[in-house]
Each structure stands twice: as C-alpha cells, then as structure tokens.
Amino acid sequence: MAADFWSPVKLSIEVAFVAGIWVLILGLFFGKLMANTKFKGKPLVETVFLLPLVLPPSVVGFLLIVLFGRNSIIGQTIEWIFRQPVMFSWWAAVIASIVVAFPLMYQSVKTGFEAIDEDIENAARVDGANEIQLFMSISVPLALRAIISGIILSFARALGEFGATLMFAGNIPGKTQTISTAIYVAFDTGNMEMAWLWVLSLIIISFFMLICLQFMKSK
Structure with a gap:
C-alpha cells in the first residue's frame, strides 16, 4: 500500500519540479521582454500567454495532442530524434x-x-552594465518577491494538474500517473481510503506553499 501511495506523489513532485524550472526560465524571459517592450500586437500575444488559465483542461489537452501527436510535424520530429513518441510519456506530463x-x-x-x-536600470546602464548584468544584478533582485510568488503559484498549479495530463500523458502507474489522476482512478474504483490519502496530501502540500506565500507577502 505504501508503494502504491508514494509512487504518484513522487511522480507529481518530480513533474512539477521539472516543469517549474522550465516555467521559471520562460517566465523570466517573456516577463522581462513584455514588461520592457511595446508593439501593436502585444495585447494579442499576452492573451495567448494567458489562455491556459481560462481554457478547459480538455481543450488544452486536445491542443497538445494536435501539436505533439504522432500526426504532427513536431511529434514526428521528436519521435525520430528520441525513437519514441512524446505522448503517454513522462515528458508529456x-x-x-x-x-x-x-x-x-x-x-x-x-x-x-x-x-x-x-531610472534605476538606466543609471546602471550609464555606469557601464550590459543587459545581462543589469538583468541579474538589478532586475531580478528588485523583482525577487514577485518571482518567488510566481514559483510557488506555478508549482502548486503544476502539482495539481489533471485534465490536460490525463488526455496527453495518460494514466500509466509508475510512469505518468500523478496524484490527480490517481485520485480520479481511486474514486472511480471505489478505493476511498487511497483517494482520501492522496487528497489530503495535495491539500497539505498546497496549504503549506500558499501559507508561505502569505507570510512572504505580509513582510
């Protein structure tokens, strides 16, 4: 029973951690880019970035299948390089x-x-700082609280992802079965004890992360 319980928990944390690293990199790049630039299509680009917040998970999963499935150019390229499809894999999650x-x-x-x-950034430029030095020494430290908030919220969101993961990665025990999909299967099969254990584990982890966020904001 212990192994059955911990496998989805371990997998969910691993997936959320790796996804969090990528999200941090992409968020820093595009966040800085969009904060400092103005162009005609900016509202449209930002709308595309924010769409996954409002789209149903089934729509996100469907679009991922279309983009990365075996019938797409991206999916076929990935399968040719890695000798396996991305769908129903750990990377799909x-x-x-x-x-x-x-x-x-x-x-x-x-x-x-x-x-x-x-004015702070411009002063650093006048003192001879290049854009990389400016970003690492000025921009990131000054925006650190917002960055940490983003890390916590995005990690919690990735940890609890269900719909898109179920469609795109499937529910393979030990490979793609996360806590959320495990809860769904446990409830569907009447295994309420395991379902409650996974539900409580998600509540505890999410509560701890959000309480840390609240303490950080209150300082």
Missing part, C-alpha cells in the same frame, strides 16, 4: 504542466518587472 502553469509565472514576473523604476 511535464509539457502539460508547463502549459497550464506558465500563465501564473508570467503574470507574476511581468508585474514585478513593471514595478521597477526605469
């Missing part, structure tokens, strides 16, 4: 988590970068 968690990271990081006084 990671990709689904990245897509649904990215908007939270992006919005938080962009807000943090927009709050930085441009």
Whole structure:
C-alpha cells in the first residue's frame, strides 16, 4: 500500500519540479521582454500567454495532442530524434504542466518587472552594465518577491494538474500517473481510503506553499 501511495506523489513532485524550472526560465524571459517592450500586437500575444488559465483542461489537452501527436510535424520530429513518441510519456506530463502553469509565472514576473523604476536600470546602464548584468544584478533582485510568488503559484498549479495530463500523458502507474489522476482512478474504483490519502496530501502540500506565500507577502 505504501508503494502504491508514494509512487504518484513522487511522480507529481518530480513533474512539477521539472516543469517549474522550465516555467521559471520562460517566465523570466517573456516577463522581462513584455514588461520592457511595446508593439501593436502585444495585447494579442499576452492573451495567448494567458489562455491556459481560462481554457478547459480538455481543450488544452486536445491542443497538445494536435501539436505533439504522432500526426504532427513536431511529434514526428521528436519521435525520430528520441525513437519514441512524446505522448503517454513522462515528458508529456511535464509539457502539460508547463502549459497550464506558465500563465501564473508570467503574470507574476511581468508585474514585478513593471514595478521597477526605469531610472534605476538606466543609471546602471550609464555606469557601464550590459543587459545581462543589469538583468541579474538589478532586475531580478528588485523583482525577487514577485518571482518567488510566481514559483510557488506555478508549482502548486503544476502539482495539481489533471485534465490536460490525463488526455496527453495518460494514466500509466509508475510512469505518468500523478496524484490527480490517481485520485480520479481511486474514486472511480471505489478505493476511498487511497483517494482520501492522496487528497489530503495535495491539500497539505498546497496549504503549506500558499501559507508561505502569505507570510512572504505580509513582510
């Protein structure tokens, strides 16, 4: 029973951690880019970035299948390089988590970068700092609270992802079965004891992360 319980928990944390790294990298890049640039199509681009927040998980899963499935150019290229399809794999769960968690990271990081006084960055440029030095030494430290908030929220979102993961990665025990999909199967088969254990584990982890976020905001 212990092994049955811990396998989805371990897998969910691994998927959320790897997805969180990618989301952090993408969020920092696009958040900084969009905070400092203005162009005609900016509202449209930002709408695309935020769409996964409002789209039903089944729609996100369907689009991922279309983009990365065996009938798509991307899916066929991945299968040719790695000798296996991305669908119903561990990486499919990671990709689904990245897509649904990215908007939270992006919005938080962009807000943090927009709050930085441009005079501070311009002064650093005058002192000879290049854009990489400016980003690492000025922008990131000043927006650190927003970045940490984005990390916590996106990790929690990735940890609880269900619909897109179920469609795109499937529910293979020990391979793609996360806590959320395990809860669904346990409930469907009448195994309420295991369902409650997984539900409580998600509640505890999510509560701990959100309470840390609240303490950070209160300081």
